[in-house]
Amino acid sequence: MRAAFPAPVLTLAVMALFLWCAAAAAFEVEEERLFPAPDGGGREVSILSTTDTSVLGPVVEAYQRRHPGIAVRYTVASSQEVFAAIADEGRSFDLVISSAMDLQMKLANDGLARAHRSARTDAVPPWARWQDNLYAFAQENVVLLISRKALGPLPLPQTRRDLIELLRENTALFRGRVGTYDPALSGAGYLFATQDSRQSDSFWRLAEVMGSLAPRFYTATNEMIDDIKTGKLVLAYNILGSYAGPRLAGDPDVAIVELQDYTLTLLRTAIIPATSKAPDLGGEFLDFLLGPEGKAAIRDEAGLPLIDAAALAAHPYLRPMRLDPGLLVFLDRLKRRDFLDEWNSALMRN
Amino acid sequence: MKRTAVSLQLRLVFQLLAIAALLAVVLYLTVRTVADQAAEATQDGVLGAATLAISERLQGGDDGVSVDLPYEAFSILGSISADRVFYRIDAGAATLTGYDDLPLPEVADIALRPVFYTRDYRGAEVRIAAVSRTVLVARRPVAVTVLVAQTRQGKEAIAQGVAQRAAALGLGFFALAALLSLLAAKSSLRPINRLAEAVERRGPQDLRFVDHPTPVELRPLISALNGFIARLRAGLSRTETFIAEAAHHIRTPLAVVRARAEIAMRQSPSEEAREEIRALIRAVEESSRTAGQLLAHATVVNRSDQLIEEPVDLTRLMRDLVATFQPTAELRDIALRLDLPEGEVTVRGDRPLLEAALRNLLDNAVKYSPEETLIEFQLTCADGHAEVIVADRGRGLSGQGQAQLAKRFVRGTNAGDVIGSGLGLTIVDEVATAHGGTFTLADREGGGTCARLSLPLS
Incomplete structure (x- = not known):
């Protein structure tokens, strides 16, 4: 067979063009940091993550104490950008860590994750994993933040019903000082809002009440925490407790409330993408996260709660989001459009 | 090369083992097939239910078709096995939402019940359920097709588990059958062995008829054996009788010859002639003795049969x-x-x-x-x-x-x-x-x- 342009060559050319285009339309990186190998080894593991370097950096350093020959390139992006980097741009990373369970699930479901099994992954409980692709290493509650100072003598709400009542009866206090994620822009916010809408009808009533109070919309948890500390916000709804806890420790002015009707629990998950060039290193890092040293670093240095079935059993109001194909439903184009339409009509009334 | 006959017991055991092996294989294949079908039916049931649940959420309107994907339908798909899930909703010729490269069914009429088919999709074998509904868009009917697909790893895992159990079952069945066939061969050959031992124990002179309790199948052999013994007895008896007769018939003339020879010796004048006659008499005596002993021997043999x-x-x-x-x-x-x-x-x-x-x-x-x-x-x-x-x-x-x-x-x-x-x-x-x-x-x-x-x- 002697053709001028054999099919494989043509395919390669097309792929190269595609990759170039993809590289040109690069996903938005928030932060990138290289942790050089402590003993100057030649290999590098690249991690794409939604978790800030300030949080997971100590865990990376703990990993390098165990594996000093390996450099770690730690890239931080928003959950939607992380998804786009793998699913749309086909970028190569050896491990993807994200709090957006739905997007991680979609990567795994669409065959963009590489299976990984080891003694460590086998020890992960079934509810904290999906197939051999997706493994959770932290479970974080989605909480409500309230400024005690602003609330004064008013009681802390224990349920969404309490919260709705509180907002309705104190509109002057809360107007313009209620904050939550913008689900259209934040992957985590969209996940929390959609899961909320599944849990109970009170969510839409709450949304309408918040909508009447000229709420502020955010894309990052930290900004909301900043604003509640400065008093710009009185109430922040759907905040990751794992971020709020360390930053508000010792601050008596802000209460962290786990609502008793239900409190969502998020699983922070990791996958090895199919595009990985060093899947063995990705697997090694994943095994480290699931092993005793990694767990200690996650709990003590990153301050993230570990996967713990006992904690769920002890607090029956905790509702861990299930790692199953149901997560794909709200990622559906039509479903997303319809949900955001409804959200906007509830919250963007003025 | 003479073909040596294989032992009856070995032959019986081998045949029973071959049958047992065949049955074990049939058992294994049957269990596997049934389990495969059951697993597929289970998966089809859930897939079909999910497809129907989605089709019931289809709504027409002036802007086009809308669908509110039911969360639980997808969640339930994942509850049976951690399999990958794909879906596709087509309105008319355009894909409304989902995975627009998911293969469509080949049959056209899928309006009433979901149809199921298996295809390769995204590097894995998937089972697809498809159903069609008509929705009014701006008062004009539009055909909407709903596809829900799931990979078959869970089904394969179930089938594999069942196959392993079926294999263990088949092996156990075979082992049990082997043991039982050994026992059966031994027990059914016991009468033959007993008969063989009884015949073997007999002394060389024992020509009694075989009178041993035997199964029906061995009776022809026994009667043939007894017939043979009867013929042997008759033959022996005839031989002995013949020898006795012969000896008797020889002895009498020999006595006469001897008497005559003695007379002749006495009357003979010649010493040489007498010497010759004496030798003759000795020869006659020897023959007579032999005949006598033959007679005695025949008697002994004859009598020792019925002492x-x-x-x-x-x-x-x-x-x-x-x-x-x-x-x-x-x-x-x-x-x-x-x-x-x-x-x-x-x-x-x-x-x-x-x-x-x-x-x-x-x-x-x-x-x-x-x-x-x-x-x-x-x-x-x-x-x-x-x-x-x-x-x-x-x-x-x-x-x-x-x-x-x-x-x-x-x-x-x-x-x-x-x-x-x-x-x-x-x-x-x-x-x-x-x-x-x-x-x-x-x-x-x-x-x-x-x-x-x-x-x-x-």
């Missing part, structure tokens, strides 16, 4: 015999010493046979003893046996074994000019055997032979 048992007093028998042989012995200056215990010594047996045996022993001793010697004829009792000993100073055995001498028509190499048939010791041996006794022959210290006939006491 008439009666008490026989050996002391009396021996006294009578000594009286008979005394004249012949005295003629050659041979002394006969009879040594008997006190009282009667009784054995159970056939009197004529016992007499023939003892006569032969004594006759041999007298014949082969030189002149002026002593023959000891002794009877002792010990350990429930009576032992008759005949000891002479004759020519001994000249190194030939007893076994050799007891054969028919075999005479000692040192018999020389003594007249004999070579049947005497054969008769003694057969009589001893027929009475459950023994006969031994040995060289005697200082020359001569010692014959011992041992018989059980009654």
Whole structure:
């Protein structure tokens, strides 16, 4: 067979063009940091993550104490950008860590994750994993933040019903000082809002009440925490407790409330993408996260709660989001459009 | 190359094992197939339900088709197995939402019930359920197709688990069948083995009919065997009768020849002629003896088949015999010493046979003893046996074994000019055997032979 342009060559050319285009339309990186190998080894593991370097950096350093020959390139992006980097741009990373369970699930479901099994992954409980692709290493509650100072003598709400009542009866206090994620822009916010809408009808009533109070919309948890500390916000709804806890420790002015009707629990998950060039290193890092040293670093240095079935059993109001194909439903184009339409009509009334 | 027949038991076991193996394989395949179908039916059921649940959420309107994907339908798909899920919703010719490259069904009419088919999609085999609904968009009907697909790893895992169990079941079944077939082969061959043992246990002279409880299948063999035994018996009996007749018919003319020859010798004047006639008489005597012994042997064989048992007093028998042989012995200056215990010594047996045996022993001793010697004829009792000993100073055995001498028509190499048939010791041996006794022959210290006939006491 002697053709001028054999099919494989043509395919390669097309792929190269595609990759170039993809590289040109690069996903938005928030932060990138290289942790050089402590003993100057030649290999590098690249991690794409939604978790800030300030949080997971100590865990990376703990990993390098165990594996000093390996450099770690730690890239931080928003959950939607992380998804786009793998699913749309086909970028190569050896491990993807994200709090957006739905997007991680979609990567795994669409065959963009590489299976990984080891003694460590086998020890992960079934509810904290999906197939051999997706493994959770932290479970974080989605909480409500309230400024005690602003609330004064008013009681802390224990349920969404309490919260709705509180907002309705104190509109002057809360107007313009209620904050939550913008689900259209934040992957985590969209996940929390959609899961909320599944849990109970009170969510839409709450949304309408918040909508009447000229709420502020955010894309990052930290900004909301900043604003509640400065008093710009009185109430922040759907905040990751794992971020709020360390930053508000010792601050008596802000209460962290786990609502008793239900409190969502998020699983922070990791996958090895199919595009990985060093899947063995990705697997090694994943095994480290699931092993005793990694767990200690996650709990003590990153301050993230570990996967713990006992904690769920002890607090029956905790509702861990299930790692199953149901997560794909709200990622559906039509479903997303319809949900955001409804959200906007509830919250963007003025 | 002669084909050796394989053991019945082996053959039976192999055949039963082959059947068991075949059945085990059939069992394995059946269980696998059924489990496969059941697993597929389960998956189809859930997929179909999900497809229908989505199709029920389809809504028309002026803007187009909308669908509110039910969360639980997808969640339930994941509850059976952690399989990857894909879906596609087409309105008219355009894909409304989902994975727009998911393969569509080949059949057109899928309006009422979901259809199921299997395709390769995104590097894995997927099971797809498809159903179609008509929705009004701006008052015009639009055909909407809903596809829900799931990879088959869970189903494969179930099928594999069942297959492993089925394989274990098949192996267990086979092992059990092997054990049972061994037992069955052993038990069904037991009558044959028992019969074989019964026939094998028989003595060489035992020509009784086989009268053993046997299964129906072996009866033809038994009756054939018995027929064979009957023919053998008849043949033997005919032979013995023929020999006896022949011997009798030869003896009578020989007696006449001998009488005439003696007369002729007496009347002959020539010493040379007399010498010739004497040789003739000796030859005639030898023939006559042989004929006599043949007759005796035939009698022994014939009688030992149906032994008439009666008490026989050996002391009396021996006294009578000594009286008979005394004249012949005295003629050659041979002394006969009879040594008997006190009282009667009784054995159970056939009197004529016992007499023939003892006569032969004594006759041999007298014949082969030189002149002026002593023959000891002794009877002792010990350990429930009576032992008759005949000891002479004759020519001994000249190194030939007893076994050799007891054969028919075999005479000692040192018999020389003594007249004999070579049947005497054969008769003694057969009589001893027929009475459950023994006969031994040995060289005697200082020359001569010692014959011992041992018989059980009654």
